[in-house]
Amino acid sequence: MSLEQHLKETILDVPDFPIAGIVFKDITPILHDAETLARVIEALAARYEGERISRIVGIESRGFIFGTALALAMKKGVVLVRKPGKLPRATRSVSYALEYGTDTLEIHADALEAGERVLIIDDLLATGGTAAAACELVEGLGAEIAGVAFVVELSFLGGRAKLEGRPIHSLVTF
Numbered sequence: 001m002s003l004e005q006h007l008k009e010t011i012l013d014v015p016d017f018p019i020a021g022i023v024f025k026d027i028t029p030i031l032h033d034a035e036t037l038a039r040v041i042e043a044l045a046a047r048y049e050g051e052r053i054s055r056i057v058g059i060e061s062r063g064f065i066f067g068t069a070l071a072l073a074m075k076k077g078v079v080l081v082r083k084p085g086k087l088p089r090a091t092r093s094v095s096y097a098l099e100y101g102t103d104t105l106e107i108h109a110d111a112l113e114a115g116e117r118v119l120i121i122d123d124l125l126a127t128g129g130t131a132a133a134a135c136e137l138v139e140g141l142g143a144e145i146a147g148v149a150f151v152v153e154l155s156f157l158g159g160r161a162k163l164e165g166r167p168i169h170s171l172v173t174f
Helices: 003-010 028-032 034-048 062-074 129-140 159-163
Strands: 012-015 023-026 055-059 077-081 091-098 101-108 117-125 144-153 168-173
Touching (some): 003 028, 003 034, 028 034, 034 062, 034 168, 055 062, 055 129, 062 077, 077 101, 091 129, 101 129, 117 159, 129 144
Parallel strands (some): 055 077, 117 144, 144 168
Antiparallel strands (some): 012 023
16 A cells, blocks of 8 residues: 555544644654655655755654654754744744734754755655745755655645745645
8 A cells, every 4th residue: 555545544623623624634644654664764765865954844743753763764953943942042923813813933043054965854744834944044044945744735725835946745635
């Protein structure tokens, strides 16, 4: 069975979470099964083999899980993009719009050097605001984005449009 089909069968729909009317895509069954998790990381590593990536940037919080595993597979370091107040040293931040307000992400001000090529990863691409903010932080430090990767993409929410001009890869699309 293809990885995409396997992921479609593994990811669970949770109705009315976190609020009524939302169908949440629960990726925790991927994490519960070592073979499935290994297939996900192997597929991502294979996709970016030979891309001259210097580091992996993981977006809080599930991006940390996939980002760390991918960094180990690719023998790269990990840079964290977090919610405000979670990083201990000087940070750069960017705020972005949500459907119901705004949010902010931060990165250590010295996390990346100009000219580094990085891969940004998160578990899910929905409306694209979080990933676009992470891209802005990375580019603000002078690094180049080699790719933006997701395990799951909810194409009906149009998140790709906010990442226009950046290479995007998703393992499974709903």
